[in-house]
Amino acid sequence: MAKRNYILTALFLISGMGFGQFIGKDGVSKALFYLQKNELDSSKKYIDEAILDTSTSELPKTWYYRVLIYKDLYKANEKDNFDSPLRQNAADALNKLSQLDLTNEFTESSQKMMVYLASTFYNDAARSLNPNSYNKAIERYNKYKQLMTLAKSGGDLIQQDVKFYLALASMLNQNLEQTNKKDSTKLNEVKNVYESVLKIDPNNGSANYSLGIIYYNESADIINNLDYDMDLEQLNKYQDICTELFLKALPYMNKCYELKYNLKETLLGLNNIYHGLNDTEKEELYKNELKALELQNK
Amino acid sequence: MKKILSILICFFILNSSFRINTTIDTNAKIKSVFIYNFTKYIEWPQAYKEGNFIIGFIGESSLYSELLKMAETKKVGNQTLDVIRFQNSTTISKCHVIYVCKDKSDELSTVLKKVKSNSTLVITEENGLADKGSGINFIIKENKQKFELNKGNVEKYKLKVSSNLESLAFTVK
Numbered sequence: 001m002a003k004r005n006y007i008l009t010a011l012f013l014i015s016g017m018g019f020g021q022f023i024g025k026d027g028v029s030k031a032l033f034y035l036q037k038n039e040l041d042s043s044k045k046y047i048d049e050a051i052l053d054t055s056t057s058e059l060p061k062t063w064y065y066r067v068l069i070y071k072d073l074y075k076a077n078e079k080d081n082f083d084s085p086l087r088q089n090a091a092d093a094l095n096k097l098s099q100l101d102l103t104n105e106f107t108e109s110s111q112k113m114m115v116y117l118a119s120t121f122y123n124d125a126a127r128s129l130n131p132n133s134y135n136k137a138i139e140r141y142n143k144y145k146q147l148m149t150l151a152k153s154g155g156d157l158i159q160q161d162v163k164f165y166l167a168l169a170s171m172l173n174q175n176l177e178q179t180n181k182k183d184s185t186k187l188n189e190v191k192n193v194y195e196s197v198l199k200i201d202p203n204n205g206s207a208n209y210s211l212g213i214i215y216y217n218e219s220a221d222i223i224n225n226l227d228y229d230m231d232l233e234q235l236n237k238y239q240d241i242c243t244e245l246f247l248k249a250l251p252y253m254n255k256c257y258e259l260k261y262n263l264k265e266t267l268l269g270l271n272n273i274y275h276g277l278n279d280t281e282k283e284e285l286y287k288n289e290l291k292a293l294e295l296q297n298k
Numbered sequence: 299m300k301k302i303l304s305i306l307i308c309f310f311i312l313n314s315s316f317r318i319n320t321t322i323d324t325n326a327k328i329k330s331v332f333i334y335n336f337t338k339y340i341e342w343p344q345a346y347k348e349g350n351f352i353i354g355f356i357g358e359s360s361l362y363s364e365l366l367k368m369a370e371t372k373k374v375g376n377q378t379l380d381v382i383r384f385q386n387s388t389t390i391s392k393c394h395v396i397y398v399c400k401d402k403s404d405e406l407s408t409v410l411k412k413v414k415s416n417s418t419l420v421i422t423e424e425n426g427l428a429d430k431g432s433g434i435n436f437i438i439k440e441n442k443q444k445f446e447l448n449k450g451n452v453e454k455y456k457l458k459v460s461s462n463l464e465s466l467a468f469t470v471k
Contacts, residue, residue: 173316209316210316213316213317213318216318216319217318217319219324220318220319220322220324221319223322223324223327223328224319224321224322224327226327226328226331227331228330228331228334228368228371228372229334229372230331230335231335232331232332232335232466233466235328235331235332235335236442236466239328239442239443240442242324243440243441243442246441247441265317265318268318268320269318272318272320272324275323275324275325276324276325277441278325278438278441278442278443279441
């Protein structure tokens with residue numbers, strides 16, 4: 001903060017603005033004056049005017065100061081507001097700045113602010129990962145990504161995507177397990193999120209394993225809830241549905257086996273899937289491999 | 299950023315808690331639904347309509363536990379369901395149904411001798427056993443449980459087979 005005030009003072013002096021010379025100057029200078037004095041509300045008033053004034057609205061420095069002012073206001077007043085308009089204004093101003101700053105005058109400083117604001121969006125996205133606000137979490141995560149892309153910080157956004165969507169799917173699945181397993185809309189939503197992870201990272205063990213388990217358990221739950229009274233025609237229809245689900249689970253679990261992901265659980269999964277598919281030979285194969293693994297681990 | 303990573307890690311821990319549902323043997327549950335249906339499509343002589351309805355069982359399979367579970371809630375007509383496990387084919391006593399698991403398939407001839415004077419439905423689960431004396435034999439077709447019906451093998455024990463059951467069988471002999 002001290003370093004920043006020093007820079008602002010320097011800028012202020014270089015621009016030749018004494019306190020007395022202030023009147024009649026443009027909104028950017030007035031905003032800068034009050035920013036230097038840490039009077040953020042006044043500073044905001046003048047920078048808001050400056051972006052509407054055609055003589056200053058296309059200057060990179062106008063948008064640079066707007067970012068600074070709105071960022072500081074956000075930190076001072078809205079840090080706990082996940083939908084902070086002040087932060088959003090700062091992010092929008094950064095976007096505008098990156099379009100106008102063709103000589104890269106503010107690049108280094110603006111990149112730091114991009115990363116800072118991005119991290120606040122990321123934190124809020126993670127804090128919103130709950131069944132009631134996960135759409136907001138996705139929105140905030142996308143804002144994080146937009147800013148990180150703008151900052152060209154070189155971070156691995158693909159891996160961040162994988163982590164975020166795995167966390168999201170995991171949260172949704174946990175919620176589904178605890179509430180209503182039979183809600184097919186929600187179940188499909190979970191599957192879709194895991195599928196989106198696999199589109200980015202087809203060898204992701206966690207997403208493959210989770211999808212394998214989801215399809216297997218979906219089938220097992222249907223069978224578990226069959227009424228003994230059910231007539232045989234209906235039973236045959238359910239067998240068709242369940243066989244299809246076991247077959248859907250299979251490629252995901254096979255992928256886990258190939259990746260040696262969570263091997264003990266994967267072998268148990270394959271054993272059970274083949275049992276459900278009435279393929280005794282393969283069921284035995286994985287059962288024996290599981291036994292061997294357990295012996296080895298003893 | 300570190301704080302967030304820890305939050306995400308928490309989710310991964312939750313994720314790793316996903317477990318396959320091992321509380322149910324899917325095949326056993328499906329077979330038990332079949333077996334309960336068989337009791338509705340087959341008629342036993344009058345003398346067998348009193349007392350408990352007994353399902354005898356030989357061999358090692360989780361189907362036994364599933365049948366016990368079924369017996370807790372279901373009846374056959376007015377008869378209480380009773381599931382009895384016999385140590386081997388020689389110890390089999392009078393029962394309405396005898397289920398011979400795959401590991402005891404080679405004891406089928408002994409089973410048949412034991413039940414020949416009774417009205418017992420013999421159910422097996424190995425290819426070819428419908429031709430060797432079994433009344434109903436479970437088979438696998440396209441990864442699904444189906445059954446073969448050998449009507450002659452059922453009727454020789456004075457049991458009546460509903461035509462509906464014939465239409466539901468994969469093959470009728």
